[in-house]
Amino acid sequence: MIEPNRKGEIWVFAEQEDGALCDVSLELCGKARELADELKVPMAAVLPGWNVRELSYRLIALGADKVYYVHDTRLEHYRTLPYSRVMCELIAKHKPQIVLYGATPLGRDLAPRIASEMRAGLTADCTDLSIGDYTESKTKKVHKDLLLQIRPAFGGNIIATIINHDRWPQMATVREGVMCMGDGDPRRSGEIIEEKIEFSDFDLAVKLIERHREERKINLKAARTIVAGGAGVANKENFQLIHDLAGAIGGAVGASRAAVDGGWIGKEHQVGQTGTTVRPALYIACGISGAVQHRAGMEESAKIIAINWDKEAPIFSVAHFGIVGDLQTVIPMMIKAIRERA
């Protein structure tokens, strides 16, 4: 625990694997930059790793004034305890007021360990962050310029705003994809500060024996998001739009029977009674009228977006969001909105 320190920096834990920074760390740099400007303090990234110094320039381009770089062979692959040691030592030394982590499997393993050792507050899985004041209900004491940590709670049924007014740093993990990733400015300048951290035997006691990374294969049944095209797509060239949207979302491509029969895409992509039955978190039906055979294969999806020029199309009867319009204009707008993470 550190005392509230109004001059403290805003920090981002820069998560990298095999020499590549993960997207959420880059997204967080933009947000941390905004918060730092509002509070008029410097913004810094903490980058533990081995031979990853050049990643500092990307962090600086995206808004970091400083990068605390910890270069050590024992940090080549993530392990909880040495990484936690790095963060706790640096927090104790530099007393940042805010520390942000990506809510990745790694971030959700690391951040609570640090919060416990520092006896600081931590809010998991935030979807938004801002600066604001908080009044204690009993004492009416006002705490100015706190980090408002906004997150869904209770199975996503409520949105809670969490604050941490006395035991700093204020820490949060932030979901991937909710903050906007900037383009960065390669001309920005910043300072790279090398830090040395001592590890105890305990810090190094857990051994990484085997490590396996895999490309995620697209599998219709397992896909969290499916973008499906139907007769309304009209031809094979236009079907590229469906691939583009799926690519932008990181979803799988599905199709109605009409699209498969038209030869625009393979049968393995067909959703419906004679194809695959799917229940993804999000199903986007593009130019699919929604014959009962198709609806039977997708109506259990948690959320359905239907895009069709015909406002009478039966697909709208199972949709949560309906857009009456032309695919050629609506899909590019969606891709743009997703890229900007509006």
Added chain:
Amino acid sequence: MGYHCIVCVKQVPDTARVTGETMKADGTVNRAALPAIFNPEDLHALEAALEVRDQYGGTITAITMGPLGATKVLRECLFRGADRAIIINDRRAAASDTLATSYILSRAVQKIGDFDFVFCGRQAIDGDTAQVGPQLAEKLGLPQVTYYERMVDLNERTARMRRNVGNGWEVLEAKLPVLVTVLDTANEPRPAGARKMMQFKKALTAQELEREVAADMKDATDEQRTEELARRIETLRMNRLLIDQWDLDDVDGDLQWCGLAGSPTKVHRVQSIVLTKDGFKAIEPTEAGVRGMIHELIVDHTLG
């Protein structure tokens, strides 16, 4: 020989069942209207401990923190083979955030003592934070293995475990004792055993017995009730049906780290999300319309 596994379990409201009817007029969730269930991933944590005991022998202690009604999940543990059950119940523990909760649990685990594994579910469905496991490990000064999928090798005091890291997997080797958080893909929890259900359905804490006695002996004197309570406690203890009930004094908890005082995070405000599951929303085919829809999907976890 064998291993002593402590399993941390939690009773949670079934958040998957939130509907319009379970929302209060002010837009907050009426927890009382939701069924209280065994936190799903904690059942997998219990199963992971049972698998260790099946193969190597040992004992299993299940602990929970919560209101007395949470003894229901402890009985569920006994039905599946736990050897001992303990509830930490104290009004002063109310409003604990994950840090205060992990502190209190760490005091209880230390009081139990002499353990090889602490198993927790990865996260509880009422908060989805996944913080208590790693925080408890730190408080106990133990290494942590999160996202456990299976035991690869367990040899004397060294365990090799496979963990799922989302885009792949790793095998970690740790010396015991170690804290492990378990994923729901790790195993298939066994059902309650019929014979054990018969045996343990009467397992209660002393305070629950006291309530039972008060209800059974409405017209009796206090003295008679006290006598009857002592008799019933003794009977339960002899039959190993007494669920231990500890308060913060029993676990030697320092109150500055418990409950509201021990919780650095405070809830500033809460807003409900209007349930749109059955609703239909027409979106204008404009940049603003599409942008608003995408934003909504990101905020409610559908995208991203």
